[in-house]
Amino acid sequence: MASLIKTTSKRTGKPRYSVQVNIGERNRPTFPLGQLTKKQAEAAKGHIENLLSTKRSGSILDGPTADWLARIDNSLRDRLAKYELCAPRVATKPQTAVPKLGAFIDGYISKRSEELKPRTIINLKVARGHLVEFFSVDRDLDSITPGDADDFRRSLIAKGLEENTVRRTCGRAKQFFRDAVRRRVIDESPFADMKATSVTANRKRDYFVTSEEADAMLEACPDTQWKLIIALSRYGGLRCPSEHLALTWGDVDWKRKRIRVRSPKTAHHDGHEERIMPLFPQLQPYLEAAWQELIDSEDFTPEAQPTSELPVITRYRDSNSNLRTQLLRIIKRAGLVAWPKLFQNMRATRATELAKEHPGHVAATWLGHSTKVADKHTIGR
Incomplete structure (x- = not known):
């Protein structure tokens, strides 16, 4: 059924073995085993004979031969599979290191x-x-x-x-x-x-910033720019600092008394890149003061850059500008006690006022959030 063939390696002089099997119809393939001891080669020959016997009888492969088949190298396994003495070895996906x-x-x-x-x-x-x-x-x-x-x-x-x-x-x-x-x-x-x-929503951190408190802060501001930052937050309801810094003079429509607000926070939502809100009467004087200060400045050169492209907030734009720390100083100077979420509560206060004075969906649209969000952040009084 199978014959063990011994040859000698010309390079090493060591014996090499192979097994020749008579499959039938003059088909006598040889299966190289490599450099093994005679005992190992005879054991391999016995396993190959078992494979041939199992193929012919359709019986179940015995345990020792199945174990041997699982251990042999791919070249011998592939050759045995070629002559249908065993199933091809299933390629295993190489293990990749799990990241840290x-x-x-x-x-x-x-x-x-x-x-x-x-x-x-x-x-x-x-x-x-x-x-x-x-x-x-x-x-x-x-x-x-x-x-x-x-x-x-x-x-x-x-x-x-x-x-x-x-x-x-x-x-x-x-x-x-x-x-x-x-x-x-x-x-x-x-x-x-x-x-x-x-x-x-953490209602414990809600705080309604009254108009009297806002006026006290505005009086304590060191310059026009800071007055505008506070007015945009408290009376415009803008998100600070992102919407303040995105605002240009081209966004302020004096004639129709409205403002275009570009919102980096909601820009990734279709249709929410910008919104239009009224130029509220409480906010207008502070925008007018900042505009007058701009055109009176010696550095004002409209021919160098269109006025519409100039930012409304020209100072405190640096990433190192800690607006919260500076606002705390202003609050202290105004004789007030600081509240939680300084800028967020000024915006929430304005949202609360507008929701009381106008239809909820209108007020929400002006401030750039949904009515659901508006309901969540409205400050009860």
């Missing part, structure tokens, strides 16, 4: 750096910091379990972070791991089933 936690998140942020706003990138990096602090930067991504994710959330609470900060951080962690699942890096996200990762 820190490196994966860094890659995620880097890939999205062109589409994300600077503040969003900062927030993602803060979430990354919490994750690598708890799990370590070199933790294998697939080794983190849902139980580990729960422990991570508890660690944030133990740090004394506010509920919404915990929710945001876990939401961003969920975002990272969801991306890993989509890229087939891991099979499932340990944060997938975690609830309470969306932010809820």
